[in-house]
Amino acid sequence: MHLKTPTPADVAGKTVLLRVDYNVPLEEKNGLRVVVDDRRIRASLPTVQFLQENDAKIVLISHLGRPKTGSDNRFSLTPVAAHLNEALGFPVNFVPDVVGPAARDAVNALQPGQVLILQNLRFHPGEKNNDPYFAQELASLAGIYINDAFSAAHRAHASTVGVTAHLPAFAGFSLQEEVNHLSSLMDNPARPLIIVLGGAKISDKVGAAEHLSKIADLVLIGGAVANNFIKAEGIEVHKSYLEDSPADSSKEGVDYIEFARRLIEAHKTEKVLKDGYIPLPKILYPVDVLAAPDKEASDPATVTTIDISAGPPDTANDQNLAYLDIGPNTIKLYSELLANAGTIFWNGPMGVWENDLFAAGTRAVAQAIAQNPNTTIVGGGDTIAAIDHFGLSGSFKYVSIAGGAALDFLSGRMLPGIEPLIVEP
Numbered sequence: 127m128h129l130k131t132p133t134p135a136d137v138a139g140k141t142v143l144l145r146v147d148y149n150v151p152l153e154e155k156n157g158l159r160v161v162v163d164d165r166r167i168r169a170s171l172p173t174v175q176f177l178q179e180n181d182a183k184i185v186l187i188s189h190l191g192r193p194k195t196g197s198d199n200r201f202s203l204t205p206v207a208a209h210l211n212e213a214l215g216f217p218v219n220f221v222p223d224v225v226g227p228a229a230r231d232a233v234n235a236l237q238p239g240q241v242l243i244l245q246n247l248r249f250h251p252g253e254k255n256n257d258p259y260f261a262q263e264l265a266s267l268a269g270i271y272i273n274d275a276f277s278a279a280h281r282a283h284a285s286t287v288g289v290t291a292h293l294p295a296f297a298g299f300s301l302q303e304e305v306n307h308l309s310s311l312m313d314n315p316a317r318p319l320i321i322v323l324g325g326a327k328i329s330d331k332v333g334a335a336e337h338l339s340k341i342a343d344l345v346l347i348g349g350a351v352a353n354n355f356i357k358a359e360g361i362e363v364h365k366s367y368l369e370d371s372p373a374d375s376s377k378e379g380v381d382y383i384e385f386a387r388r389l390i391e392a393h394k395t396e397k398v399l400k401d402g403y404i405p406l407p408k409i410l411y412p413v414d415v416l417a418a419p420d421k422e423a424s425d426p427a428t429v430t431t432i433d434i435s436a437g438p439p440d441t442a443n444d445q446n447l448a449y450l451d452i453g454p455n456t457i458k459l460y461s462e463l464l465a466n467a468g469t470i471f472w473n474g475p476m477g478v479w480e481n482d483l484f485a486a487g488t489r490a491v492a493q494a495i496a497q498n499p500n501t502t503i504v505g506g507g508d509t510i511a512a513i514d515h516f517g518l519s520g521s522f523k524y525v526s527i528a529g530g531a532a533l534d535f536l537s538g539r540m541l542p543g544i545e546p547l548i549v550e551p
């Protein structure tokens with residue numbers, strides 16, 4: 127996949143509409159809303175700096191959260207502008223509108239190298255509806271468009287798709303980096319390619335699980351996602367978390383246990399030899415789990431290890447149990463396999479790592495991946511929070527900040543926001 131990348135000549139002296147993803151977590155501190163994780167903001171700075179060096183006038187556009195009505199102050203981009211100015215020492219102006227006279231005047235007042243942030247795109251219903259009139263209004267502010275928001279590229283909105291009908295469109299550096307790293311998993315990866323999937327939200331991951339299973343040598347399943355696979359094999363999971371099939375019409379009819387059963391079945395005959403002679407199925411789920419009546423448990427005495435491969439017991443006591451982490455034998459098996467991987471992609475914690483009693487699986491898998499010197503790519507909001515917590519975020523080849531868009535991309539689908547940025551072969 128070849129993306130249109132901007133050269134200095136494309137941007138020099140131009141007004142550039144730069145789509146970024148500043149949908150960052152905010153928290154209230156001393157009566158002010160402040161940015162608590164600025165990864166996505168920092169990721170956009172190389173493109174902004176490139177534009178500054180080439181005397182472009184820069185107009186940043188982003189969404190933030192899901193405001194129901196226009197101008198809900200809780201979703202204002204003011205804290206993001208303040209963070210750029212104060213915490214990052216990166217001077218930007220802010221205008222509390224997206225289109226209209228105030229925005230236009232602020233854009234017209236820009237000098238080469240100056241940066242302006244417009245208000246939250248979603249304060250206008252035209253953004254999510256990909257309204258052609260709104261897209262045209264937005265586009266009329268600038269001479270060219272650059273998309274540096276991979277994490278919003280799975281949505282066909284005015285700022286990701288609509289504007290490209292009106293302006294020459296290019297890919298920003300952070301978007302290119304995401305595309306390159308994620309593509310490297312699907313295009314000729316160094317083998318064995320191991321996919322590690324966990325977390326709670328299987329609904330987000332079915333597309334990527336299905337597509338990557340075809341490409342990968344091994345798929346290691348953990349977290350609450352694994353409960354679907356355990357149950358699909360006819361083993362009781364008692365009070366364990368299973369995501370309900372969503373009410374969301376686009377995913378209607380998806381039964382995740384049935385999905386797990388199909389995935390196991392589809393790859394049943396593809397065996398992988400561990401240590402050169404032990405045959406393993408390609409789709410692996412835990413051989414043992416840590417179980418307790420409650421994920422908030424604080425007493426280690428309430429935690430038991432259950433041997434899944436033996437078919438767990440089913441007494442009245444067991445019926446109160448939830449499976450909350452992968453067990454010690456699974457940790458050993460997964461760690462040994464990961465040590466020999468040529469390429470690894472990991473999304474989703476192995477257990478409820480937020481509770482120390484159920485953090486061992488996620489920590490061990492994170493460490494095994496961190497120690498692998500080959501291509502290691504990690505993604506997912508909660509997975510990133512976990513590696514930050516373990517102090518390991520710097521130990522992977524690439525940490526994807528694209529969340530759901532990365533999983534969509536890995537399902538093999540062309541994302542609507544990427545399509546206009548591709549160079550014709």
Ligand code: ADP
Pocket residue numbers: 324325326327328348349350351367421449450451473474475476477478479480505506507508509510
């Ligand atoms: P990500 O954001 O990395 O894609 P998810 O949002 O799918 O991951 O899931 C993350 C959450 O899954 C974690 O916060 C963790 O507490 C929860 N989780 C992991 N394993 C289990 C489990 N066995 N039972 C219940 N919740 C789990």
Ligand code: MG
Pocket residue numbers: 327506507508
């Ligand atoms: Mg999450």
